[in-house]
Amino acid sequence: MSPETVFGRGFKLLDSSFVKENLCAIVVDESHCIVKWGQNSDRLKAFRSEYGRLAELRSMVPSQIPVVALTATSTIATRKNILTSLTMTQPALITLSPDRKNIKYSVMDVPESDTSCIFAELCNELKRDGRQTARTIIFARSHNQCSDLYKSFKKKINDVNLFAMFHLTTEDCRKEEVLKSFGDENGSIRVLFATMAFGMGVNCRGVRRVYHLGPPEDIEDYVQESGRVGRDGEDSHAVLILFKGWNRCKVSPKMKEYVKNEEICRRKFLMETFEEDDRTSCKIIPHSCCDICAQKCECRVDDAHTIPFKYCDTVQSQSQHMTTCRDVSDEEREVLLDQLLLLRGEVLARVSGAGYTLAGADVTSGIPISEVEALVKNCDKIDSLSTLCNRFSFFGHEEEIWIVLEDTLPPSQTSQSIALQELHPTVIDDIIDTDESDTNDEYAEAVLMSDAESDN
Template sequence: MDVAHSDTYEELDLEAAVEQAKSSQGISYVLTDRQKGAIYSVLKGNDTFVNLPTGYGKSMVYQLVPQCVDFMKLKQGHKESASVAVVISPLVSLMRDQVKTLRQRNVTAGYVTDVLKQPVEMALLRQGKLSIVFASPETLLGPLGRELLTSSVYQHNLCGIFVDEGHCVAKWGFKSGKLDAFRKSYSCIAEVRSLVPSTVPMTALTATASPEVKKTILQSLGMSNVNTIQVSPERTNIKYSVTSTLAKDPDSQFHWLFRDIQEHRKQTPKLIIFCQTHRQCRELHAAFEDNLGEDLIFHIAMYHSCTEEQRKEKVMEDFTKAGSFIRVLIATVAFGMGVHVEELYNVLHYGPARDVDDYFQETGRIGRDGKQSYATLLNDKCDCSSDSCNADVTKGWLAKHLMRPSASTETPQHFHPQMRTVTDSQRVELQQKVEAYRDSLLQGQEDAMYSGIDMTSGISVSLISTIVQNCHLICSYEDLLKYPFFNDTDAKEIWNVITETLGTEFSSDIVCDTDSDSESDDSVEDEQSQHSSEDIVSRPVLSSNSSSSSD
């Protein structure tokens, strides 16, 4: 064990170890400096706190470390070894997803819980034949976990303990007000350190941790002399919005989505609707069933902690792959942390998350490939009479920290190959024509008007205003697709309106004054702190990313 970690490792040796581990797993892309920095820190035997955004690739740290340690041991002249990393994970769905990914890369990995104990896997587990072992804190602190960690195999080969989704330590491990701890075992993980050699480092990984949460995590896990690897949790490819409707029942609130599913079926852009309770999930699923009928309800699925394990597996297997049959998933936080879903660019919160950290975790499921994505908070399902209303807290935080001018709302401060000349009268005419098109979408939709014009039509007042304001920069259909349209049909129709009104004549090779860029950055920073929650675009957006580019 002692030979596995050393402060005297040369940087070149560490880099060679990482490249060897990547090669053996068929990983061709270049790791970021922060990913490598976290791996190097663990290999040197340091306790490490990894705070990187969702989709950043935090899991690469524990996925590569065992093979890196084996490489370093061989380089030091020791006989071939089989290092083991133990990963404490909060959800079976996350463990299952990680194990599936690792096995596809020929990594020996497995997971165990107090309920799921397969005979073959248990034998491999006890023999130390699995290089990465996932377990819940309850299992690891129970009889089986203690048996494994104190066995000679693990005493000799354990190269690190990794607490994935480390914010769960603070969120779930302690009493909150009058509520007992959700999962008390999370506050007891430090006990594991008394069972393993003192040279085994502890690593906590999370996408979201306020200073208070970080302090709680480090203290609870007994981490000392900690190396911190972190960046802001902000995901620049996600547009955040908060909206509300006049309607208070799901039938009216989601009429726009029912219509889209009826029209597009399996081509409907994927969407997760996060609910805060099982009851909300059931009520919402019942509304979809009533409005879609037997022929279409199969495109909708529900996922929460009480969903049967077999059903969870089927939902996870289908929804996470490209071209999935399930297009809308109604879920609680039970579906989320760390799970990678292909072609997912939309998430809607049916009421606010418990806090901003949870909100970022749940919105972190979208746009993991870097493409433009949309997170909408529907705050109708909230009693905002309290000063500590979750929706108001979340809106205020978003307005202060994330509601910066984006590619679709500001005059870009970089090179524009084309720009058109637009008169004030043309802007007025354009706005009138676009509003007329939106009004045409409302015909025959009187019953759905309780949802509000924005939700029923899918084209918000804010969107129209933004397009009119920036129409001099919209010189191609691709330019228009950078704006948050509900579907391609609306985008095409509005593009026709733009060309009909403004023509197709452009000025070329226009370059903005780069000398003023640095000053404008500072002014944007000042404006951000003054944004109110009303500045946030108030409309639900579903993006298929069928032809839009990744910003």
């Protein structure tokens, strides 16, 4: 029974003589929910506060009745929190590593925010292969993302039995159909668009790929949701997709570290939050471990470096592939970072304190720290305002940031001609038509005209 039921009509049941005489244990399944849902945070009240009250049950039953807490994914810190919340002072701990050796972890960055474009190739695969498509789950961060994906697939695929949605407001009868299909390895549903509602207690069979459209809130959620694949021990893949604007969602610092990491084995990074000692197997073939290890693998296996996700570049995204256009020193990058952080502070000062309290500095300012760091890292490849807008998400402050970038860094190879083209396209056309001997004079005159007009 749920915590809400326990502290509702279940309260009288626990107080009955029959229960007191026959009760053999109090078992709390999915006990990590005590921490995730049952406790207040600095800014928000508990989502399901009754989870945080479960320790009260101990006062209603004889002291010799044992308490058992079960969870499949809890970090070291979460385990300690659970024990404290349930007042378990001398517990017998039985722990197993959540490390699943048959899952390969990867992170992929796509310069796109349109979900129909991101998963266009998967849609084509499902249309072509039908029920032979490898079973796939796409975890989205919102109902809207699930709905958008479902609609885009429905436009191209006639057999709607091949894909489905599962989120909090999905009708119960539809949820039952999805759960029944996923309980059968050969079930008709081959692609599922889901939120975290498709989680605890779900029996998934034959799932080969899990895609996360943006990172979940924390490492625990990611390990639990990616654990839907490969439950039969067969090789499977968990791919985290970073789309344009992913950093607008609430993500823990540790989860941000995971997606930014380019050096440490992803499996090792994930498991160190769950294990007090390093039990991560070193016997896994590198190309089967994660995308980072695959880059270091010396095997000659054909697919050693491939990620089981095909992204179909649109015309827009192809224009976002960046090449070096200016030389930038480390000192200049540091100055750029300082100037961008200064701008961020100025923007925050312009907005109300209430917005800052409710949304956080990244969302309120529209200048996320992660985007600032990415921009500084790739500043030598930003040759125009359009490139900056297409590649980074600064939510209305692109022009201000472009000005900071231009004022701080040495000019790019194309910035002068691009700026002139944007200001005076007809002048450029005239220059092209002039005699070659007059080109320099005409160009100088055009620049002077541009400067004079801007002064006026």
